[in-house]
Amino acid sequence: MGIKQKISLTWILYGASAVAFSLFLFWGFLILNSAATIADQTHKKNITALVQNEISRQVELMARDQSQISNWDATIEAVSGDLDRGFVRREIAEWLWEDFDIHDTIVIAPAGEPIVTVQRSELLQPEAGSDLVQQSRDLIATTTERYFETRTQTRSGFEFTEAPVRSGSEIYAYDFRLTGGEIGIVMAQAIVPSEGLILPPGNPYVLLTRKPLSAALFSEVRTKLGLTSFEIVRAADGAAADLTNSLSLSSRNDLFAVWTVAKPSTAIWQASQPLKLTTLALLAGVLILFSFKYGQALNRLRENEERSAYLAFHDPLTGLPNRAKLDQALMQVIDRQAQQNAAILCLDLDRFKPINDTWGHHAGDLVLQTVAERIGDVVGELGVVARVGGDEFTILIFDATDRQKVADLCDQIVSVVSRPISIDEMSVRVGTSIGVAVWTDKAISATELLREADQALYTAKNNGRGHAEIIDFEAVKKRSKPDSQKIA
Numbered sequence: 001m002g003i004k005q006k007i008s009l010t011w012i013l014y015g016a017s018a019v020a021f022s023l024f025l026f027w028g029f030l031i032l033n034s035a036a037t038i039a040d041q042t043h044k045k046n047i048t049a050l051v052q053n054e055i056s057r058q059v060e061l062m063a064r065d066q067s068q069i070s071n072w073d074a075t076i077e078a079v080s081g082d083l084d085r086g087f088v089r090r091e092i093a094e095w096l097w098e099d100f101d102i103h104d105t106i107v108i109a110p111a112g113e114p115i116v117t118v119q120r121s122e123l124l125q126p127e128a129g130s131d132l133v134q135q136s137r138d139l140i141a142t143t144t145e146r147y148f149e150t151r152t153q154t155r156s157g158f159e160f161t162e163a164p165v166r167s168g169s170e171i172y173a174y175d176f177r178l179t180g181g182e183i184g185i186v187m188a189q190a191i192v193p194s195e196g197l198i199l200p201p202g203n204p205y206v207l208l209t210r211k212p213l214s215a216a217l218f219s220e221v222r223t224k225l226g227l228t229s230f231e232i233v234r235a236a237d238g239a240a241a242d243l244t245n246s247l248s249l250s251s252r253n254d255l256f257a258v259w260t261v262a263k264p265s266t267a268i269w270q271a272s273q274p275l276k277l278t279t280l281a282l283l284a285g286v287l288i289l290f291s292f293k294y295g296q297a298l299n300r301l302r303e304n305e306e307r308s309a310y311l312a313f314h315d316p317l318t319g320l321p322n323r324a325k326l327d328q329a330l331m332q333v334i335d336r337q338a339q340q341n342a343a344i345l346c347l348d349l350d351r352f353k354p355i356n357d358t359w360g361h362h363a364g365d366l367v368l369q370t371v372a373e374r375i376g377d378v379v380g381e382l383g384v385v386a387r388v389g390g391d392e393f394t395i396l397i398f399d400a401t402d403r404q405k406v407a408d409l410c411d412q413i414v415s416v417v418s419r420p421i422s423i424d425e426m427s428v429r430v431g432t433s434i435g436v437a438v439w440t441d442k443a444i445s446a447t448e449l450l451r452e453a454d455q456a457l458y459t460a461k462n463n464g465r466g467h468a469e470i471i472d473f474e475a476v477k478k479r480s481k482p483d484s485q486k487i488a
Helices: 003-070 073-079 085-100 126-135 137-150 215-225 264-271 273-277 280-313 323-335 353-359 361-382 403-418 446-462 473-479
Strands: 104-108 114-119 122-124 172-179 182-190 206-212 229-234 246-248 255-260 342-350 383-389 392-397 421-423 426-428 431-439 468-472
Touching: 003 085, 003 172, 003 182, 003 206, 003 215, 003 246, 003 255, 003 264, 003 280, 003 383, 073 085, 085 104, 085 114, 085 122, 104 126, 114 126, 122 126, 126 137, 126 172, 126 206, 137 172, 137 182, 137 206, 172 255, 215 229, 280 323, 323 342, 323 383, 323 392, 323 446, 342 403, 342 446, 353 361, 353 426, 361 383, 361 392, 361 403, 361 421, 403 431, 403 468, 431 446, 446 468
Parallel strands: 431 468
Antiparallel strands: 104 114, 104 206, 114 122, 172 182, 182 206, 229 255, 246 255, 342 392, 342 431, 383 392, 421 426
16 A cells, blocks of 8 residues: 555544544534523423412412401401401501511402501501502402302301302402502402301402512522522513513513523533543543533433422422422322321411511521421321421321320420520520311311311410310311301
8 A cells, every 4th residue: 555545544534533523523512402402491491380389379378367357257347337446456557567567458448448557557547548449449349259259148148158368269369569669469358257257238348458579588589499580570670681581470561570590501511511622532532521421411400300399399498398298188188088087287486577577587497497397306207297388387187086186296386396496596485376177077178177277276376376276077067057147
């Protein structure tokens, strides 16, 4: 073979190697680009669902907080006829602001005019709330329509058998709105009985509230969901912002939740950087390195998906199951009748808000984590402990045959929650109230059982807190046939 032939063959080999390596890089780029695109799309879908769940959770928490006033016989008695200003000051002005950060509370009479206006904890003249009432006429009208659809006629008037929040017939309407220069949730709830009062015909009294969305809430959402940024903006402000990741919150399409999050594709492309430094002489090594890096990228994608799936069913702060996980357990045990009996325990913490206000959310988080661990240790394999929001927990007890054991379990929970908690060389205390509903009849649903446990919790708080109130299905059936009472 001549020199020229040897030189030609060498260049052919070089050329073939270059072509092979170029094809390797080309197909590697296509695979990485495809994986990066799929990862970004899947991650965006999951994060959007998590943001939607968090927004829905905030609305549900506000609805439940507000219903402690709107779903109460005492409220109807206080606002009907001669207004009980002592009740308004004690139960509405102080409670809704101090416990739930509800800034504006207005009671609207059946004729449509405000008869009570509270800002923070200050009781104002009723007409001070007229602007917010006018801006919320659509919500009030929707709530009134649902009120008429939900009520049941009796010989004496009308009664309500459905809870205004946790049922299939919610008697409230809400929207995210810009009012008073602040973006917040505006909510209207019909004021209905809790114990079976009979109401006369006509429009209901309506409780209208407004809760501004705080920077602390945005920070909590960012931390919980692992976002780079999160805020709620007006459409006019958002026009100049990146709305790639956004959700419309308002019925008027003028408010959007917008956020940014690190893309999985960035990690995938960064993991492929060593490919740029490879040479033809290290083609075999490059193939091995590529496979290793590609596997790493897929592992990161899998870890992101597992984390998203975990967050869908667990509370990231305490590690306890969340509302969705609890609902699955309730469906299995009660709605599908997998067992003969069970009990639901609803509880929230007493004196928790002052800890947040005094020592900050870091201290509050440590308290929640400690309380969650203590409750989990007490319940153990007896049931499922879930954190359903804020300082609220719900427990499903699988076997409630022995009522005394259920009562003893509640006493243990109250006792361990009340023990001192050490935080940065200081000691704090919280307490808890518990509402218990015991299920022994296949005719009651999980939704009804939760509603009864909620009602028992309200009773426990109204009777002094720091103890448990237990109600069983026999009591529920008795309450479904109340003595007729009519509001004058």
